[in-house]
Amino acid sequence: MKFEEAMAQLEETVKKLDSGSASLEESLELFEKGIKLSKLCQKMLDDAEKRVSVLTSGENGGMEKQTFPDIDEQ
Amino acid sequence: MEIRTATVSQINNYIKRVLDSNGILNQIWVKGEISNFKLHYSGHMYITLKDEGSVLKAVMFKSACRGLTFEPKDGMKVLARGRISVYEASGAYQLYIEEMRQDGIGDLYAAFEKMKKRLGAEGLFDERHKQPIPKFPERVGVCTASTGAAVRDIINVITRRYPCCEIILYPTTVQGQGAVESIVSAIEYFNQTSGADVLIVGRGGGSIEDLWAFNEEKVAYAIYNSKIPIISAVGHETDFTIADFVADLRAPTPSAAAEIAVPSSAELHSRINMLSGKLYQSVSRLSQMRRLRLDALKLKSPSEFIGESYLKIDGFLKRLENGAQLKIVNGKKELYKLTGALDALSPLAVMARGFAVAVDDSGSVMKSAADIKQGSEFTLKLCDGDKRCKAID
Numbered sequence: 001m002k003f004e005e006a007m008a009q010l011e012e013t014v015k016k017l018d019s020g021s022a023s024l025e026e027s028l029e030l031f032e033k034g035i036k037l038s039k040l041c042q043k044m045l046d047d048a049e050k051r052v053s054v055l056t057s058g059e060n061g062g063m064e065k066q067t068f069p070d071i072d073e074q
Numbered sequence: 075m076e077i078r079t080a081t082v083s084q085i086n087n088y089i090k091r092v093l094d095s096n097g098i099l100n101q102i103w104v105k106g107e108i109s110n111f112k113l114h115y116s117g118h119m120y121i122t123l124k125d126e127g128s129v130l131k132a133v134m135f136k137s138a139c140r141g142l143t144f145e146p147k148d149g150m151k152v153l154a155r156g157r158i159s160v161y162e163a164s165g166a167y168q169l170y171i172e173e174m175r176q177d178g179i180g181d182l183y184a185a186f187e188k189m190k191k192r193l194g195a196e197g198l199f200d201e202r203h204k205q206p207i208p209k210f211p212e213r214v215g216v217c218t219a220s221t222g223a224a225v226r227d228i229i230n231v232i233t234r235r236y237p238c239c240e241i242i243l244y245p246t247t248v249q250g251q252g253a254v255e256s257i258v259s260a261i262e263y264f265n266q267t268s269g270a271d272v273l274i275v276g277r278g279g280g281s282i283e284d285l286w287a288f289n290e291e292k293v294a295y296a297i298y299n300s301k302i303p304i305i306s307a308v309g310h311e312t313d314f315t316i317a318d319f320v321a322d323l324r325a326p327t328p329s330a331a332a333e334i335a336v337p338s339s340a341e342l343h344s345r346i347n348m349l350s351g352k353l354y355q356s357v358s359r360l361s362q363m364r365r366l367r368l369d370a371l372k373l374k375s376p377s378e379f380i381g382e383s384y385l386k387i388d389g390f391l392k393r394l395e396n397g398a399q400l401k402i403v404n405g406k407k408e409l410y411k412l413t414g415a416l417d418a419l420s421p422l423a424v425m426a427r428g429f430a431v432a433v434d435d436s437g438s439v440m441k442s443a444a445d446i447k448q449g450s451e452f453t454l455k456l457c458d459g460d461k462r463c464k465a466i467d
Contacts, residue, residue, distance in 0.1 A: 003238070004210040007342075014349045017356040024364060031357045038350040044238055045339045045346075051240040052229055054220060055263070063263060068229070068243055 215270030231332035276307030307331035
């Protein structure tokens with residue numbers, strides 16, 4: 001799932017639960033779903049693997065991705 | 075004719091008045107190259123304008139200097155507007171500059187205005203054509219030079235703000251020869267490969283010539299035709315290029331473009347925390363509410379229920395007993411009635427009055443005297459019992 005989707009679902013779940021219209025079983029399901037989504041979102045955000053790449057001309061004329069040299073080294 | 079005599083001051087003053095009354099010299103553009111440039115500590119600029127054959131002294135006062143859009147330097151070709159007048163103390167005439175532009179730039183400005191007008195008419199700047207910038211991009215494409223402050227600023231800001239996002243740099247020539255083609259192919263590359271969710275196209279500050287590629291029609295159309303939203307970031311806050319007008323969003327600087335392109339992880343973290351906090355609140359509030367409602371609806375305790383049931387059963391039993399008793403009474407009454415009727419019909423009552431019935435040994439009633447033979451035995455039934463008898467005759 002994309003971060004945007006997960007975030008939207010989380011917002012929606014909170015809204016539904018907050019409205020109080022769900023049955024007890026549904027409420028518990030919503031709660032569980034919401035907690036799972038919030039953890040997923042946090043995890044996605046924390047995926048701090050530095051991914052900076054630079055495109056260079058490949059041999060077949062296309063472009064190839066290479067790791068961009070670390071900013072600090074420049 | 076008498077030749078006049080005048081003092082130095084008088085003659086300089088006279089020349090000044092002659093020059094000042096000349097309509098042409100009062101307001102004129104002078105084209106030349108800067109030499110002997112001197113910025114006085116008072117803030118005034120002293121310049122000697124020259125061309126191949128001649129020189130002209132010039133001064134630009136502090137108040138006029140504020141309007142300058144460039145730093146004058148020796149060797150720079152300029153257009154200076156002002157009046158020619160005399161500085162009486164030195165007897166020198168000079169140009170009092172009110173406005174100064176870089177020569178050649180004027181053509182660029184005109185070209186810029188012309189291009190802006192034309193592309194505007196062609197609808198390239200229309201608001202309805204602007205695409206929204208995605209909230210949470212997974213990949214940001216950067217079209218700028220691979221060295222220099224711009225790319226460093228962009229990468230720094232994005233990795234700090236939103237480290238979960240991928241940055242892809244298309245090293246782009248942003249000035250001079252081949253710049254237009256390079257910018258166009260960078261934008262096209264990302265579009266053809268769907269290689270990014272948003273593009274930052276731009277460069278750091280520079281002169282109007284340095285930024286010129288971003289005023290070219292081909293670049294304008296590449297931005298216009300891009301299916302990926304584009305944030306333009308050309309030069310400094312005060313620089314405006316055609317690219318800025320066509321782009322889906324203009325950022326004043328490359329760092330600002332990076333800030334706009336990605337959300338802040340820190341802010342998102344606190345938003346998620348707030349949302350999950352709300353989840354806990356909602357659930358505890360709901361369960362509280364349900365408990366209250368449950369209390370109101372709660373069944374009576376079992377012992378109470380059992381007690382009540384006993385009472386009910388007793389009630390039933392009582393009714394049952396009453397019903398039974400009534401039946402017995404009624405039954406008895408009926409019985410009495412029937413036995414009474416039976417009594418009336420019974421032969422026993424007749425026999426009690428003295429009658430008797432004779433029956434033979436087979437139990438048949440003997441109604442006629444002829445039925446009884448001489449010497450035969452028979453039974454006589456009386457009201458209180460039977461008696462064996464023998465007929466004598």
